[in-house]
Amino acid sequence: MKQRYERRHSRWYEQVLLGLPFQLVVGLAVVVGLPSLERWGWEFWHYLPSVRTNTILACVLSFLAILFTLRRMNRFPGAQVSAYIGPTVSVVYLVAVAVLFFTREEYTRQVLFTSFLASLAWFYLAYFLGRRYRRLKLAVVPVGRAETLEATPHIELRALEEPDMDGVRYDGIVADLHADTLSAEWEKFLARCTLNHIPVYHVRQIQEAMIGRVQIKHLTENEYGSLLPSLSYQGVKRCIDLIAALILLPILVPVMLATALAIRLDSPGPALFIQQRMGFRGVPFKVYKFRSMYVDQKGRGFTEGEDDPRITRAGRFIRKCRLDELPQLFNVLKGEMSFIGPRPESMELSDWYERDVPFFSYRHVVRPGISGWAQVEQGYAAEVDGMTTKLQYDFYYIKHFSLWLDVLIAFKTLKTIVTGDGAR
Known part of the structure; x- marks a missing residue:
């Protein structure tokens, strides 16, 4: 019988709590719903004049812009997202106010300011509660250049002693896919991981994510298309x-x-x-x-x-x-x-x-x-x-x-x- 491996955070309740839909639904309820309820009451959606519509739309768009900006920035090495939550939230809401002001659209300052405070609280709370789970846990196949990798504050590395995950769940597997010493047993193990939806990364991908640099000793390590800017x-x-x-x-x-x-x-x-x-x-x-x-x-x-x-x-x-x-x-x-x-x-x-x-x-x-x-x-x-x-x-x-x-x-x-x- 083929051994089945399980990826980290793959269980249904983990996907719900850590997934983007949960952040969107609950986050919007906190950042947009609560300030609106506090100002207009429980039945505010029954009557939506332009002043309310503009305010709610500004809050929704601001929340979405902040969420996707922070998620995208978190992909880059050394991002330290916690240090940029305050500036990101402040800049986005200032832009929202500027757009409403220069277009002469009506809006409720109280709701927008309360939404700004709620955004700060939500994103800081989400960061500190979830930082343990955001740190990547990667298993390393100890062959070739993969052996030289060292852990960082954002990426945890664990060297495997044999071609088996030993019951531990990982976010992915790192291997030097070009190494001549990669045995048939390790190749079968990597194939099983892929079949179980556990991503297998070439060591170069992880090195770039760790140090924020692209290796250029040999241009063949990078495809010209990947280095062509949009x-x-x-x-x-x-x-x-x-x-x-x-x-x-x-x-x-x-x-x-x-x-x-x-x-x-x-x-x-x-x-x-x-x-x-x-x-x-x-x-x-x-x-x-x-x-x-x-x-x-x-x-x-x-x-x-x-x-x-x-x-x-x-x-x-x-x-x-x-x-x-x-x-x-x-x-x-x-x-x-x-x-x-x-x-x-x-x-x-x-x-x-x-x-x-x-x-x-x-x-x-x-x-x-x-x-x-x-x-x-x-x-x-x-x-x-x-x-x-x-x-x-x-x-x-x-x-x-x-x-x-x-x-x-x-x-x-x-x-x-x-x-x-x-x-x-």
Whole structure:
């Protein structure tokens, strides 16, 4: 008789309590139903004028946007969703209020505010109650590269001693499917797992999920199609960039004027630093930044960390707060850059990396960004070895090119700006 294995969280009551339908039904009842009942009473649905309809619709759409955004962000390594619940809920409800205000639609502020508080409570409670069950539990076939995997706070790994699950339920099985030493017994075991609806992952998939990087030692490890960013999202992303830049520019003009004045008072030279860099699809462009270094001192062509003696007093501050990047709003308006994407390198460094780093030019398949996945995860890299790791992060961004990853990078960037800590 064939041995039957059972996947973790596969029982009906587990699927009900942990599944999306339960979160939707109960969550909507808490976030939309309770505030409506408190304001309008038990029979509020019998009479729905536009003010009530608009308010309820805003609450429903806000809840759905928050739920799917947090679920999507949780798929990426190092997401730390608990840190982004508050900002996500706040941003979504602010957008809802802004839409209602500018379209001059009537709504009830009390219900919307109560729904906002209920959303905060619901998503924090759901996170802390369910974080134990959200941590993936994976069984590892101890053959080939799979043996080198190490557990993370988000993924639990257990090495199997023999081709059997020994009564333990797992979310999936990890194996090096290309290993020459994978025996017939292990292959039969993996086949049985698949027949019992337990997913079998190649070690490369799990490595990417753990470290947020795509291996690039051999391009054959990645299909070209998997590294081709979505053309439809590129168009949507360009619209988002343009609208956001037009909104932010008048708000940030006073900050930019104050920054330019501080630079001019601190050291002689222009306030702006303009440099030729490699851009989208390999087309060079001029990037605008506030000058953070003395104009009469030469270096190696790249910044040598925060202790670089060429950095001025004002420059040290504006670099820490990322104020030096503000003029790149004009690059975004011109379509040369995006808010989120791989950082553009100078022409000198690009030529160097092209010679020494395989596949470097492929990172130009998307628009360069003011901030990016490599910057929030790794920080600044100048040497070739560091650039190889940075390129792995860039490839991960291109492979997972999406709104959800951009939102996560935006939150991580804002956290770094506000706290002054994080990857540089």
